Amino acid sequence: MRAIVVYESMFGTTEEVARAVADGLDCADLFPVDGAPRKLDGYDLLVVGAPTHAHGLSRRSTRKAAAAQSTEGTRTREPGMREWLGGFGVLPPAMDTAVFDTRLGKPRWLTGSAAHSAAKLLRGLGHPPAAPEASFVVEVEGDETKLASGEAERARAWGAGLRSRRQPIPE
Numbered sequence: 001m002r003a004i005v006v007y008e009s010m011f012g013t014t015e016e017v018a019r020a021v022a023d024g025l026d027c028a029d030l031f032p033v034d035g036a037p038r039k040l041d042g043y044d045l046l047v048v049g050a051p052t053h054a055h056g057l058s059r060r061s062t063r064k065a066a067a068a069q070s071t072e073g074t075r076t077r078e079p080g081m082r083e084w085l086g087g088f089g090v091l092p093p094a095m096d097t098a099v100f101d102t103r104l105g106k107p108r109w110l111t112g113s114a115a116h117s118a119a120k121l122l123r124g125l126g127h128p129p130a131a132p133e134a135s136f137v138v139e140v141e142g143d144e145t146k147l148a149s150g151e152a153e154r155a156r157a158w159g160a161g162l163r164s165r166r167q168p169i170p171e
């Protein structure tokens, strides 16, 4: 199996999750969304991950708001995941997809979910996620946004789970 993990990240948290997911998959190419390829032929699985902004995928305005909060600049720039996914007319027909996000550790009806928005876009492209959407919790303390304890390990296990879903069933 050949997998590609594409992530958007302002402060590095979703990037950390993406690296753990790719590690769990053990067969994945990893790209920031602003450097991701437009040709996905040859991949069996596309995994996309993004931070939750204003209850869904980021928009240019929310990315600007994030940039204003950071003295170091943001990890990924334009385009965001919404625009990257929106730029595809078709995806390779046999390719599976999976989605994850990072968000605050509150009930989903309060936080929203970027993964849920990404899943909608993928359904529109005829590639509904093959696994349940995953969310990983971030904590914000003052100026610092960090992954909650245990979430990197959970992300690695989620990636490994995606890999095992794709293993052929022995005859």
Ligand SMILES: Cc1cc2nc3c(=O)[nH]c(=O)nc-3n(C[C@H](O)[C@H](O)[C@H](O)COP(=O)(O)O)c2cc1C
Pocket (backbone or CB within 6 Å): 008, 009, 010, 011, 012, 013, 014, 015, 051, 052, 053, 054, 055, 056, 062, 063, 065, 066, 069, 102, 103, 104, 105, 110, 111, 112, 138, 145
């Ligand atoms: C402009 C903006 C809007 C946000 N809106 C939400 C939100 O609606 N729900 C939520 O759970 N977190 C929200 N957050 C927190 C982000 O989810 C958090 O910054 C992100 O998961 C960190 O990932 P990153 O380090 O990869 O950017 C928001 C953050 C920013 C900067």
